Amino acid sequence: MRQIAITVNGARHELEVEPRELLVYVLRERLGLTGTNVACDTTSCGACTLLLDGESVKSCTLLAVQADGREVTTIEGLAENGNLHPVQQAFHEQHGLQCGYCTPGMVMATVSLLREHPDPSEDEIRHALEGNLCRCTGYVNIVKAVREAAAV
Amino acid sequence: MAVTEHETGIGSSAPRKEDARLLTGQGRYVDNLTVPGMVWMAIVRSPHAHARINKVDLSKAKAAEGVVAAYSGAELEGDWTAPLPMAWPVTDDINNPAHLPLATSVARYVGDGVAVVVAESRALAQDAAELVEVDYEPLPAVADIESALADGAPLVHEEFGTNHCYTWPLKGGEDVDKLFAEADVAVEERYRQQRLIPNPMEPRGVLAQPLTATGEITLFSSTQIPHIARVTLALATGVPESKLRIVAPDVGGGFGSKLQVYPEEALGIVVAKRTGLPVKWIEGRSENALATHHGRDMLQEISLAATSDGTITAVRVRLTVSMGAYLMIITPGTPLLGAWVYGGAYDVKGYDFECSGVFTHQTPTDAYRGAGRPEATYAIERAVDALARKLEMDPVELRRKNFITEFPAPLASGLEIDSGDYDAALDRALEILDYEAVRREQDERRQRGDAKQLGVGFSTYIEMCGLAPSRILGALKYVAGGWEAATIRCLPTGTVQVLTGTTPHGQGHDTTWAQVVADRLGVDYEDVEVLHGDTSIVPLGLDTYGSRSLAIGMAALCKATDKIVAKSQKIVAHALEVSEDDLEYEAGTFRVKGTDRAMTVKESAFAAWHAHDLPDGMEPALEETAVYDPSQFSWPSGTHIAVVEVDTETGAADLVRYVAVDDVGTVINPQIVDGQVHGGITQGVAQALWEEAVYDESGNLLTGSLVNYLVPSAAELPTFEVDRTTTTSPNHPLGAKGVGETGTIASTPAVVNAVLDALAPLGVTDIDMPATPERVWRAIQEARS
Numbered sequence: 032m033r034q035i036a037i038t039v040n041g042a043r044h045e046l047e048v049e050p051r052e053l054l055v056y057v058l059r060e061r062l063g064l065t066g067t068n069v070a071c072d073t074t075s076c077g078a079c080t081l082l083l084d085g086e087s088v089k090s091c092t093l094l095a096v097q098a099d100g101r102e103v104t105t106i107e108g109l110a111e112n113g114n115l116h117p118v119q120q121a122f123h124e125q126h127g128l129q130c131g132y133c134t135p136g137m138v139m140a141t142v143s144l145l146r147e148h149p150d151p152s153e154d155e156i157r158h159a160l161e162g163n164l165c166r167c168t169g170y171v172n173i174v175k176a177v178r179e180a181a182a183v
Numbered sequence: 184m185a186v187t188e189h190e191t192g193i194g195s196s197a198p199r200k201e202d203a204r205l206l207t208g209q210g211r212y213v214d215n216l217t218v219p220g221m222v223w224m225a226i227v228r229s230p231h232a233h234a235r236i237n238k239v240d241l242s243k244a245k246a247a248e249g250v251v252a253a254y255s256g257a258e259l260e261g262d263w264t265a266p267l268p269m270a271w272p273v274t275d276d277i278n279n280p281a282h283l284p285l286a287t288s289v290a291r292y293v294g295d296g297v298a299v300v301v302a303e304s305r306a307l308a309q310d311a312a313e314l315v316e317v318d319y320e321p322l323p324a325v326a327d328i329e330s331a332l333a334d335g336a337p338l339v340h341e342e343f344g345t346n347h348c349y350t351w352p353l354k355g356g357e358d359v360d361k362l363f364a365e366a367d368v369a370v371e372e373r374y375r376q377q378r379l380i381p382n383p384m385e386p387r388g389v390l391a392q393p394l395t396a397t398g399e400i401t402l403f404s405s406t407q408i409p410h411i412a413r414v415t416l417a418l419a420t421g422v423p424e425s426k427l428r429i430v431a432p433d434v435g436g437g438f439g440s441k442l443q444v445y446p447e448e449a450l451g452i453v454v455a456k457r458t459g460l461p462v463k464w465i466e467g468r469s470e471n472a473l474a475t476h477h478g479r480d481m482l483q484e485i486s487l488a489a490t491s492d493g494t495i496t497a498v499r500v501r502l503t504v505s506m507g508a509y510l511m512i513i514t515p516g517t518p519l520l521g522a523w524v525y526g527g528a529y530d531v532k533g534y535d536f537e538c539s540g541v542f543t544h545q546t547p548t549d550a551y552r553g554a555g556r557p558e559a560t561y562a563i564e565r566a567v568d569a570l571a572r573k574l575e576m577d578p579v580e581l582r583r584k585n586f587i588t589e590f591p592a593p594l595a596s597g598l599e600i601d602s603g604d605y606d607a608a609l610d611r612a613l614e615i616l617d618y619e620a621v622r623r624e625q626d627e628r629r630q631r632g633d634a635k636q637l638g639v640g641f642s643t644y645i646e647m648c649g650l651a652p653s654r655i656l657g658a659l660k661y662v663a664g665g666w667e668a669a670t671i672r673c674l675p676t677g678t679v680q681v682l683t684g685t686t687p688h689g690q691g692h693d694t695t696w697a698q699v700v701a702d703r704l705g706v707d708y709e710d711v712e713v714l715h716g717d718t719s720i721v722p723l724g725l726d727t728y729g730s731r732s733l734a735i736g737m738a739a740l741c742k743a744t745d746k747i748v749a750k751s752q753k754i755v756a757h758a759l760e761v762s763e764d765d766l767e768y769e770a771g772t773f774r775v776k777g778t779d780r781a782m783t784v785k786e787s788a789f790a791a792w793h794a795h796d797l798p799d800g801m802e803p804a805l806e807e808t809a810v811y812d813p814s815q816f817s818w819p820s821g822t823h824i825a826v827v828e829v830d831t832e833t834g835a836a837d838l839v840r841y842v843a844v845d846d847v848g849t850v851i852n853p854q855i856v857d858g859q860v861h862g863g864i865t866q867g868v869a870q871a872l873w874e875e876a877v878y879d880e881s882g883n884l885l886t887g888s889l890v891n892y893l894v895p896s897a898a899e900l901p902t903f904e905v906d907r908t909t910t911t912s913p914n915h916p917l918g919a920k921g922v923g924e925t926g927t928i929a930s931t932p933a934v935v936n937a938v939l940d941a942l943a944p945l946g947v948t949d950i951d952m953p954a955t956p957e958r959v960w961r962a963i964q965e966a967r968s
Contacts, residue, residue, distance in 0.1 A: 049306075056305070065215035066208015068435070070384045071468035075889035078384060106208035119206045123198055126854045129862065130689030131205030132212065132384040132435030157897040164889070166384050166436050167689050169861030169926075170897035172854075 035099040039064065040108025048095045055079045055090035058105060066106040066135050070164075077163030080136035080143075081105045087143035089136075089162070106135035109142070117183040118142050118176075127176035129167035137163050141177050150181050191698055191708035193917070196854035200693040200713070204433075211432040213388035213405045214465045221390070222251050224454055224464040225308035226447065227298040227315045228473065229290030232324035232544040232882020233337060236288055236297055240316040244300050247314055249307035252458050253300045256285030262453045264421035267509075268444050270411075270662045271516035277349040278542075280340045282509040284419075284446035284453075290319070291339055291508035292545050293883055294473025296446055301454055301462060324544035326882040328482055328505050331543045339508055339542035348506050348540035349515055353522050356595025359488075359533040362497035366488035370569045375951050376558050378480035378505065378876040380886070381551050382894055383688075385435020386466035387475060391451035395459045401428045404448050407441040407686055408726040411663065413718045415444045415512075420452045427452075431716035434688035438866065439550035440475050441688065442728040443512055447474070472887040477876055478551020480505040481518060485525065485562040488533075493574050495585045497533035498595075500525045500562065506540045507547035513554075514547055515540050516661065520555030520647075520729070523596040527563035528605045528645045528820060529585035534595035544882045550728060552866050553927040560644045564932035568641075568939065572948065578936070579618070582643045583609065590910075598647065600818045603846060607908040609643055612822040612844040615904055621826060629944050634832050638941025640825045642933035648921045649734030649817030666812035667731065668723035669739040671700065671747050673788035673805040678710040682808075684724015685736035686716045690923065691855045692732060696740060698851055699917070703744040704784045705771010723810065730921030733851070734817040734912075741916040742809035750805060751787040757798040758782060758790060817912060819920045821845035823864070823929040827937035831945065834960030836872060836938050841903045843929065848912045848920035856922050860905050863926020869895050871934035873953050942966070 032047045039062060048057055058064045058081075069091055070078035079091040082104035109116040115123065118141045128134040137160070144151065144159045151159060156177045157170070165173060191197035204210055229236075239255035266281040285296045298315050302308035323337040330336055331346040339346055363369060390403040400422050406412055409429040417424035434441065447464050455462045466474060481504040488497040504518045518538050526534055567585075571578040583606065592600040618639075625637040650656075653664035670682035681696050697711035714720050727736075748768060755773040756763045759780055766773040774781040787805060790796070794803035826840035843860055850856050873893040877885045886892040911918025931952070938954045939947060946966040950958055 051306075059214075060217075060305075064208070065212075066210070068210075068212065068385070069214070070386065070435075071889045073468070073888045073890045076384065076468075076894075106206075110207055115206065122206060123202045126196075126199065126858050128202065128205055129691070129858055130384065130436040131201065131210050131433065134205055135208055138206065153902065157900070161896045161898040164384065164894050164896055166382060166438070166866075166894065167862045168858055169863075169865035169903065170900055171861040171902050172858055174897060174902065 033096050035096055037098045037101060037103055039103045040105060050096060052095045053091055054093040054095045054098050057095040058090065064105050064107055068132050068135055070132060075164070077140060078133050078136040080139045080163060082139055082143060087140050106138060109138065116142070118145065118180045121176040121180035125172045125176035125179055127168065127173045133163060133165045137165060137173060141180060145181055153178070191701060193698055193702050193851050196852055197694055197698050197708060199691050200697060201691060212385055212435055213390055213403050213432060216390050216403055216432065218392055218461045221461040221463055222301050222303055222458070223305045223308040224451065224462050225300050225312040226296045227300065227312050227317065229286065229293060229295040229297055231290055231319050231321050232293050232326060233322040234290045234319040235322060236286060236290060236317060237320055238318040239298050241298065243314040243316065244311040247311040249303035250311045251301045251303065251460065253298065253311070253315065255298045256283065256287040259285055259453060260287050263419055265418045267419055267446065267449060268415035268512055269510040269514065271513045272660055273351050273515045273519060274349045277515060278340065278343040278347070279510055284449040294546055295508065299450055299454060301458060324882040326543055326545055326878040326880060328503050328541050328543065331541045339544055346542045348542055350537060350539045351519060353536040353596060355534045355597045357533040359497045359499055359535040362533040363488045366496060367491035368573060369486060369488050370566055370573055371486045372566050372569050374483040374562055374565060376479040376481045376483065376561065377952050379478040379551055379870060379874055380472050380876050380892055381438045381440035381475065381478055383436030383438055383440055386468055386471040387441065387445065387447065388465040389447050389451040390461065390463045391455035392461040393455040393459060397426065399426045400452055400455060401430060402448060402452060403430045403432055405434050405441060406431045407434065407437040407688055407728055409686055409716055409718055410684060410724045410726050412444050412448060416449060416452060419449050422452060428719045431686050437688045438552040439478065439554055439728060442550050443476055469888045472892065473546055473884060476511055476549040477507065477546050478548060479558060480548050481558060483558065483562045485566045487566050487570050489570055493576050493581050493584050495529050495531050498526045498531050499535045502538040504538060504540050505543050505545065505548055507543060507545045509547045511547045511549045514549045517548065517550050517554050518558065521559030523594060523598045524556060524559045524645060524647050525563050526594060526596060527560065528587060528643050530587045531595050536596070545878060552863065553924045554729065556646055556924065556928045557867060557931055560642060560928050561932045564642045564644065565936060568936045578641050582641065598816060600645065601815055601912055601914055602910040603818060603820045604908060604910050605643060605820055608820065608844045608846055609822040611906055611908055612824050612842050615842045615906060616824050635828050635830050636941040638827045638829060638937040638939065640827065640933045640935065640937025640940055642823045642929045644823065644929040645818060645820045646925055646928050647816045647818060648730035648924060649813060650729030650731045651816060652814060653812050663725065664812065665725065665735070666810050667725055667735040667739045668808060668810045669736065669743045670806065670808040671743045673747060673784065675789050675792035677785045677788065678712070679704065679706050681711060681713045681740065682721040683713060683715045683736050683740065684721055684726065685732040686727045687732065688727065690732060690859065691852065695851045695855060699737065699740060700744060702770065704747060706785060730923040733919050734915065734921040735811060735813055737919060738813065738916055739809050739811035742811050743807050746807035746809055747784065747805060750807065751784045753798055753801065754787040754790050755782045813914065815914045817915070817920045819845060819847045819922065819925050821925065821929060823933045825933040825937040827934065827941055829938060829941040829959060831963055834956035834963065836954050836959055838868060838901060838934065840901060843903060843905045843926065844908060845925050846908045846910055847922040847925060848909065848915065849918035850907065851919065857905055859922045860926045861903055863924060864903055864930045865895060865900060867927040867930030868934050871931045871952055871954060875953050
């Protein structure tokens with residue numbers, strides 16, 4: 032077992048983890064933060080995307096020990112004072128989600144994208160979100176939502 | 184979330200009620216549920232497509248850290264009170280093998296379960312499953328339709344002496360042989376529907392929670408069909424239906440793949456019973472590729488007879504369909520859901536259809552979005568293009584010439600279409616596309632021999648959905664009905680609970696149902712809560728599939744609102760001391776005609792609850808249940824047009840534009856309907872261009888993960904251009920028709936027709952799906968040589 036300390040959504044946690052434990056399962060099963068979903072086993076789908084020190088990563092391929100001493104932001108940490116983050120609000124307004132399973136990852140990837148490129152074109156959005164799969168929306172309204180969030 | 188400032192009435196895009204929890208990480212998917220004392224189940228699966236199971240040695244697994252129990256298929260054989268359900272024995276002589284949740288002596292596909300291990304954590308269960316030693320004796324396997332039908336082929340089920348499962352015929356209208364003999368022209372086409380893996384983003388999951396003192400079991404399952412699952416799992420496990428509660432919490436997409444009763448659901452119940460512990464199983468993605476049913480996989484032969492002016496007179500269809508290794512809930516019936524619509528939107532005189540099912544050593548097939556109808560649309564829409572080529576007619580002109588134009592329209596196949604206007608949708612789609620401009624650009628590229636050629640493909644589809652009138656289902660040997668139920672409960676404080684027997688998994692019922700109830704009962708949208716997916720909360724229902732929720736579930740809901748209004752009217756008349764006839768009703772308020780005396784449904788709910796002064800003989804409380812059984816199927820239709828750019832040097836086909844004009848009848852929430860269309864189109868386009876479950880000759884799945892099974896990302900797709908025309912359904916209280924499958928049913932042939940249109944100057948007239956760069960490139964080389 033290894034001792035690690037991670038800050039998740041502003042709260043510091045000290046934990047003993049197995050070296051093989053993935054970050055996403057430590058969040059989900061040890062810290063009870065089930066908002067980050069797992070949808071594949073090959074780092075293909077991006078459902079588990081979260082922010083590590085502000086940058087998007089797929090947490091199903093990151094060992095918890097790799098997050099030692101770092102800051103993690105999950106979907107649960109995005110809304111402030113009961114107000115949705117502008118990206119969440121845009122997904123709501125534009126119907127950028129149906130079943131919602133890819134949504135936390137899609138939203139976190141979008142937050143990261145807009146930090147790096149505040150005003151992406153449709154083409155840039157489509158390529159930037161290539162690593163996040165959605166099976167419901169055909170991406171039409173996701174792209175609209177990202178454009179709307181960029182305009183805020 | 185702030186209270187919405189949007190319009191919420193019927194026809195407005197009310198923002199979804201579902202979003203608040205799903206956007207903030209508060210979704211309640213099965214994997215997010217934990218209960219005290221919970222243990223984890225892992226399934227040991229056969230790595231062989233066909234093997235005798237000589238011995239299952241669980242000793243090392245049982246000795247491993249954290250292991251609670253382990254069972255082989257043979258050990259659990261006596262726990263099953265019936266095999267897993269097959270609800271659609273389509274013929275009297277169908278070969279229907281018993282399908283137990285775990286194989287006992289023979290494994291019949293890669294992924295067939297042979298043992299379970301239960302341990303204290305997800306990881307420990309998986310570790311211990313690796314320690315189970317199974318002595319397999321590999322046997323020869325068949326992993327495609329043709330091999331399964333070859334002389335001397337290895338048999339999937341020895342007891343039948345054949346891999347043939349059933350043959351189901353349907354004939355109607357005039358004598359088809361005669362029509363073909365008299366035809367000026369005929370086309371005979373052969374198409375292949377590749378095998379598909381549905382891949383909802385949430386893999387399946389199960390949590391079975393026993394109450395040992397009473398024998399009650401609650402099963403949380405990522406399913407589309409909690410009600411059907413309760414009936415059938417009670418039969419399979421022996422848990423009395425009255426003690427079995429099934430809950431479908433938030434479900435992360437289904438697309439038909441969760442319209443199923445799976446081995447893991449039955450295993451969860453039996454293992455929970457045996458251990459007395461809550462048992463959880465969560466499917467991995469690669470496990471999903473093997474263990475969750477597949478879709479399509481059929482060979483199609485279709486012939487059209489026509490006159491020289493392009494009038495199609497007869498359609499003949501022969502299908503051979505892979506069942507996979509077992510018949511699951513509607514495996515044999517799935518291709519037959521398309522049986523009536525191989526004539527498409529066209530007025531044909533004679534109809535001759537026959538479908539045969541074949542066993543193979545592969546994952547079972549069953550419903551995948553559209554189920555039978557995408558296959559039908561693909562065949563007729565490609566065959567119409569083939570006829571257009573033969574007659575040298577414009578494919579649009581040929582379609583228009585043959586459209587059904589008068590409704591109700593009896594079909595040669597035997598059903599009747601209630602409403603439609605196929606020209607209107609085609610006109611609108613051509614207008615959005617600017618057909619002439621696209622053809623001009625195509626001509627220019629052809630003239631200058633551009634390496635990137637442009638193709639336009641059409642699909643003027645119809646859809647038969649809203650499953651289904653119970654009497655028709657009975658006549659087709661389906662064992663259940665097709666009705667749906669709804670309850671409206673007006674609470675004393677003015678809020679309303681709506682119980683629906685349909686079970687959404689992304690379609691937004693919480694929103695749409697609330698819009699309709701708010702409109703009809705005059706309550707605030709925010710005050711309506713829609714409950715579903717829990718057999719203890721909503722005991723009556725037949726769940727969500729086949730675009731039935733709005734077509735049937737909403738009709739039940741409207742019937743329930745009518746009953747509420749009728750009872751409320753009696754209460755109001757009594758309270759205001761007038762006769763019921765003196766009251767006029769609008770949007771939740773009864774007014775005494777010609778006066779300003781009024782009382783609302785909401786106020787009558789309080790009066791019904793305190794019951795101090797109700798009409799004589801009236802029962803207190805304002806709550807009504809309605810059950811609706813449709814008299815007819817529902818018939819959406821429309822025109823979809825794909826524009827594809829094909830690189831003739833690399834074979835890459837790029838979808839550059841996609842226009843969809845659908846007639847789905849009355850629309851409750853346009854934004855949600857658009858979303859359904861977008862998603863449906865994407866799955867159909869994906870079948871046309873990218874997705875395929877590939878097996879090797881030994882029956883190994885070669886595309887068992889999202890690395891090699893190509894679910895499209897945003898980067899591969901354009902923004903679709905969608906619009907609607909409307910003819911309302913005369914059989915539905917709101918005139919609605921259903922929209923869940925239209926996109927998938929329409930889109931596949933539009934894309935393939937576009938690819939072939941692009942390659943027409945090169946002489947390419949056929950290509951199999953998916954039209955990958957390699958396939959397209961090979962087709963070009965073959966045509967050139």
